[in-house]
Amino acid sequence: MKKENFQMKSHWRKIDGGVCAPLGFQAASATCGLKVSGKSDIGILSIEKGANAFGVFTKNQFAAAPVIHSKNILSENIVLRGVVVNSGNANACTGRQGLDDAKAMGSYCEDLLKAPQGSFLVCSTGVIGRPLDMNKVRSGISEAVPKLNEYSGTEFAKSIMTTDTFLKEIALEVSLEAGTIRIGGCSKGAGMIHPDMATMLAFVSTDLGLEADFQDEFKELIQLSFNSITVDGDTSTNDTCLLFASASSQLHYRSLSLGDKRIFRDALFEMFTELARLIVKDGEGATRFAEIVVRGTKSTEDARKIGRYIANSKLVKTALFGGDPNWGRIICSLGTAGVLLDPENVSLTFEEIPVFNHGKPLSYDLKKLEEIFSRSEYRIFIDLAQGDCESRVWTCDLSYEYVKINAEYTT
Amino acid sequence: MKKENFQMKSHWRKIDGGVCAPLGFQAASATCGLKVSGKSDIGILSIEKGANAFGVFTKNQFAAAPVIHSKNILSENIVLRGVVVNSGNANACTGRQGLDDAKAMGSYCEDLLKAPQGSFLVCSTGVIGRPLDMNKVRSGISEAVPKLNEYSGTEFAKSIMTTDTFLKEIALEVSLEAGTIRIGGCSKGAGMIHPDMATMLAFVSTDLGLEADFQDEFKELIQLSFNSITVDGDTSTNDTCLLFASASSQLHYRSLSLGDKRIFRDALFEMFTELARLIVKDGEGATRFAEIVVRGTKSTEDARKIGRYIANSKLVKTALFGGDPNWGRIICSLGTAGVLLDPENVSLTFEEIPVFNHGKPLSYDLKKLEEIFSRSEYRIFIDLAQGDCESRVWTCDLSYEYVKINAEYTT
Numbered sequence: 111m112k113k114e115n116f117q118m119k120s121h122w123r124k125i126d127g128g129v130c131a132p133l134g135f136q137a138a139s140a141t142c143g144l145k146v147s148g149k150s151d152i153g154i155l156s157i158e159k160g161a162n163a164f165g166v167f168t169k170n171q172f173a174a175a176p177v178i179h180s181k182n183i184l185s186e187n188i189v190l191r192g193v194v195v196n197s198g199n200a201n202a203c204t205g206r207q208g209l210d211d212a213k214a215m216g217s218y219c220e221d222l223l224k225a226p227q228g229s230f231l232v233c234s235t236g237v238i239g240r241p242l243d244m245n246k247v248r249s250g251i252s253e254a255v256p257k258l259n260e261y262s263g264t265e266f267a268k269s270i271m272t273t274d275t276f277l278k279e280i281a282l283e284v285s286l287e288a289g290t291i292r293i294g295g296c297s298k299g300a301g302m303i304h305p306d307m308a309t310m311l312a313f314v315s316t317d318l319g320l321e322a323d324f325q326d327e328f329k330e331l332i333q334l335s336f337n338s339i340t341v342d343g344d345t346s347t348n349d350t351c352l353l354f355a356s357a358s359s360q361l362h363y364r365s366l367s368l369g370d371k372r373i374f375r376d377a378l379f380e381m382f383t384e385l386a387r388l389i390v391k392d393g394e395g396a397t398r399f400a401e402i403v404v405r406g407t408k409s410t411e412d413a414r415k416i417g418r419y420i421a422n423s424k425l426v427k428t429a430l431f432g433g434d435p436n437w438g439r440i441i442c443s444l445g446t447a448g449v450l451l452d453p454e455n456v457s458l459t460f461e462e463i464p465v466f467n468h469g470k471p472l473s474y475d476l477k478k479l480e481e482i483f484s485r486s487e488y489r490i491f492i493d494l495a496q497g498d499c500e501s502r503v504w505t506c507d508l509s510y511e512y513v514k515i516n517a518e519y520t521t
Numbered sequence: 522m523k524k525e526n527f528q529m530k531s532h533w534r535k536i537d538g539g540v541c542a543p544l545g546f547q548a549a550s551a552t553c554g555l556k557v558s559g560k561s562d563i564g565i566l567s568i569e570k571g572a573n574a575f576g577v578f579t580k581n582q583f584a585a586a587p588v589i590h591s592k593n594i595l596s597e598n599i600v601l602r603g604v605v606v607n608s609g610n611a612n613a614c615t616g617r618q619g620l621d622d623a624k625a626m627g628s629y630c631e632d633l634l635k636a637p638q639g640s641f642l643v644c645s646t647g648v649i650g651r652p653l654d655m656n657k658v659r660s661g662i663s664e665a666v667p668k669l670n671e672y673s674g675t676e677f678a679k680s681i682m683t684t685d686t687f688l689k690e691i692a693l694e695v696s697l698e699a700g701t702i703r704i705g706g707c708s709k710g711a712g713m714i715h716p717d718m719a720t721m722l723a724f725v726s727t728d729l730g731l732e733a734d735f736q737d738e739f740k741e742l743i744q745l746s747f748n749s750i751t752v753d754g755d756t757s758t759n760d761t762c763l764l765f766a767s768a769s770s771q772l773h774y775r776s777l778s779l780g781d782k783r784i785f786r787d788a789l790f791e792m793f794t795e796l797a798r799l800i801v802k803d804g805e806g807a808t809r810f811a812e813i814v815v816r817g818t819k820s821t822e823d824a825r826k827i828g829r830y831i832a833n834s835k836l837v838k839t840a841l842f843g844g845d846p847n848w849g850r851i852i853c854s855l856g857t858a859g860v861l862l863d864p865e866n867v868s869l870t871f872e873e874i875p876v877f878n879h880g881k882p883l884s885y886d887l888k889k890l891e892e893i894f895s896r897s898e899y900r901i902f903i904d905l906a907q908g909d910c911e912s913r914v915w916t917c918d919l920s921y922e923y924v925k926i927n928a929e930y931t932t
Contacts, residue, residue, distance in 0.1 A: 169857065170853060170856035170857050171855075171856040171857070171861070171862055171864055172852055172853060172855070172856035172864050173856075202849070202853075203849060203852055203877070203880075203882055204882070205880060205881045205882070237849075238849030238850075238852070238853065239848070239849045239852075239877075239882045240882075346853060347852075347853050347856065424835065424919070424923075424927070425927060428923070428924050428927035428928040429927065429928065431924065431928045432927065432928025434928065437650070438613070438614060438648070438649030438650045439649075441583055441614055441649070441650075441758075442581060442583060442613075442649065442757060442758050444582075444583070445581035445582040445583035445584075445758065446580065446581050446582070450582070451582055453582055453583050456583075466614065466650075469614075469616055470616045471614055471615070471616070471650045471651075508835070508924060508928075509924065509928075510921055510924050510925075512835075512839070512924075513839050513842065513919060513920065513921050513923075513924055514921075516835070516836060516839035516840065516843065517839040517840065517842045517843030517845065517919075517920075
């Protein structure tokens, strides 16, 4: 797939219910005191009849204990019973004790639900470098388990929030030729108001059956959605995205027509994309959202590399914040993005206004350009004219509020 | 050279005169109206008897016209007569016209000074993407040339400033066994208050004779000094560092004893280092200066890569600004710096206080740590315990002022 092009929206509609919208999923939350705010901080997503699970995890070498534990589980078995999540403490940089705590957190959940050992994944998000208070965690799990039901998707979504300023939850009902299936999802993002917060979690559920061989397609869709966003370029120790497929719709991906497969993939991509975009829009101190489209590269990887590099430039991000159409910063950043290019073939366009064409600055209507830069959301097109690949990256600006959030809050 | 270790300071002392302190150098400046501020914006450094010149230039693929022109000159001939610099306009992203203008700027200077064609290098710094006003440039050069003299090093240093908040100029008198030589230098830095400013220029002069084969040593010293600083991770289109060696002291590097060679190299490194540190200290909105020392890596390159990556993390830089000892951000950043490591071997120390030892968080005196973080200058030590190489990077914090400078100034 050279170009990222998904347009099948007529085949689905938004519904309520979040991660519990698909058949076979139950959720619950509890408040055990890990969050200073006194908000819910334990969430359980449970699939009584089991689900095939798929996961992608942070590439940070200091992967948190729950990441290591969950990866181990998924490497041995993908038929799982659910996931237990705590917020308020990332259980990262906590050594061997942290790993024991992550295991114990899953085991405790499994015991209460009479589920097999190693059938619950574990996620944590919050402060780095502090041991998890396991008494609190156990009391939270004890409180949540008896409350599990099919209507608490939103409660689960709330329990994973740290300093997100809004809830990130979606559910889609997808009409396939073969019948109707559902996809639900929630995420928590980069509102890292506490200085040591660690970061992105996303949970997606579906009642379509997915077999182990869906793993490659899952990873490709993740690459084009969650891996296409950047708030500040820091990859946290806890980033995790999990997909659970309960098969409770009695439909299985493997048996679908090619058309139905395409529709499902597109709907799943829409789900991932929307959850990812919500994370950027709720980025720390974000006031603007920009889509950077890089075109005309020899490979998609080149386009992604450039998009990310520019999206992470402090000079570009502060210009976005200031609403200042100083396109020279984008060209300057492009020149060091690590992809060989011919400066005389490069073009740059903001929405419909070209400012730089095949290496030459153009005259343009400054007022119009300033109007685009004053929007809360706009697109930037970069064309290298050396191939036919493209990619896009979503990012936000770098504001005073970002600095305030990350500098002023003292430990 | 595995470790960067230079300690020969007793062999030199600071003197006045800047780039004109060494014998054989003349300088002058003029005000031609390229800078809106009305300050001097044309500088000429002239060596009437010629000097061997060495240069390093930006790796940005959108290298500005004067960079392309000067590189071309140096690739054909290193015996030069000087350099002409303008500030207020970077002559970058200006297409073929820009290249013609850069050439014309050098030629005009050569004609007035009756110097051979291609004997003057050209540098520009300022706004990107606007054509150079050559009438102004010519009038500035015409004004400056008759004023050339041996006492105007400081005038030259002033003329290259854009929004630097202080003058960056040093000169050293170096006592060798063979006799006395001088090294002078000035730089302009990353005070990019105008949003499109492009960036670092440094000029170093010496009256020691240096032959073409000094090029490798020159590059190595640059790598350990100018290439060890980072303000915001953006490499500008115009970055240039030039070294001119007039041989007017009648001493030649090639004929020096090994001990004298070492002393000269160390003094030159001190010059480069000091000019580089001044640039960081005058970084946009900088309130703190941090030296990040990365140790125990398998290669110096690994150490440098890690140091730069951490120094560019927005989360780390805002933490430095806030004076918040949240070391988890440094560990988190280290984990994605692109160097394979064993998390259980990693240690982190702030000045004399270890906080993380072989993968385990330590208990420490928080008050003491907060005191270190409140300093305007301190060192951070990261040890990977997988080799015996090390490197250091100098950086500054990311403050409100940085955002203000880069967002609020409108074109």
